[in-house]
């Protein structure tokens with residue numbers, strides 16, 4: 001797909017449902033008794049992979065344009081799937097479902113696409129094995145395909161080396177089936193959607209500092225879940241609104257959970273004009289965001305804030321490329337093990353557009369302010385790379401061609417349509 005400089009960016013955009021929350025609604029709804037209704041479910045390929053996996057384990061899930069209905073069968077209602085579970089491109093599906101499968105009285109094999117088969121699974125294999133499950137990486141490389149033999153599980157207190165909500169959630173979900181309390185301590189706090197939603201469904205999850213603890217064998221009850229808009233998807237429009245001269249856009253119904261809102265803090269620290277309107281604190285907090293074109297300056301992004309904006313670092317790189325001065329990103333080695341190696345890919349692609357950026361062991365250094373020009377960009381079939389460069393193209397001279405632009409179906413199928421509405 002070819003993209004060009006934008007001369008205009010105005011209007012409103014309604015952001016589709018949060019990917020992390022949509023996955024969890026399907027999973028917890030499947031393990032609950034009774035029906036769960038999900039509104040504003042994200043119809044992205046990743047969340048559809050989660051639906052497919054639970055259908056294959058005997059859960060009836062109705063997916064209509066209005067809502068999805070999950071007819072849960074309780075904690076012990078899943079049955080052995082007839083075939084290998086396919087988690088597609090979804091790390092969240094793969095890791096969280098592994099925690100659930102660890103506690104089932106059957107054996108399952110799961111795998112996903114080429115990217116999933118390269119992503120590290122040792123981080124969940126280790127704690128789930130400590131709890132008593134038998135997990136094997138079939139190619140012996142600590143990646144999927146994984147064979148998981150469920151077993152009676154023991155409660156453990158696990159100290160994770162990475163701040164990862166996928167690791168934390170996998171352990172908490174296995175903890176539903178354990179013989180005692182299960183605790184996870186992480187170096188800094190990662191997104192807490194599992195803790196919030198598990199409690200909403202009737203589980204007992206307690207959080208203190210960077211430790212989350214879950215009591216086993218709760219009775220989960222089906223609920224109505226209203227999924228807020230995904231701040232990770234809103235991030236592309238936040239950047240577009242800040243970067244395109246004269247822009248003013250209203251981004252509706254965005255989840256602003258404090259474990260996810262690092263992009264807002266960073267954009268403001270860079271000089272971005274963002275106003276929160278209609279803030280609501282019902283369950284997961286939400287707001288409308290009014291974003292106006294701003295002159296940005298470089299900053300350092302490091303430490304505890306990193307897990308709260310880990311998925312937004314590619315688009316923060318684009319903002320930094322257009323900011324005056326230097327932006328330094330540190331403590332973000334996790335970028336190397338996302339859907340693509342996002343340090344290498346961002347450095348190569350932004351260099352190709354004329355940006356002065358160098359990669360480091362755990363991030364990048366960007367000397368911003370040089371004008372960007374069009375280039376040929378390979379998304380590496382990474383949705384966040386494709387969307388980041390669609391936004392970079394709005395402020396670049398000449399054409400930008402993005403190969404693999406259809407990767408956006410993973411988290412934001414209507415992304416280009418929504419973008420076009422604002423630029424025309």
Ligand code: S3P
Nearest residue numbers: 020092163164165166167310311
């Ligand atoms: C997610 C957690 C994060 C994030 C991913 C979604 C989740 O991954 O990057 O897009 O829904 O729990 P890690 O747990 O690997 O940091």
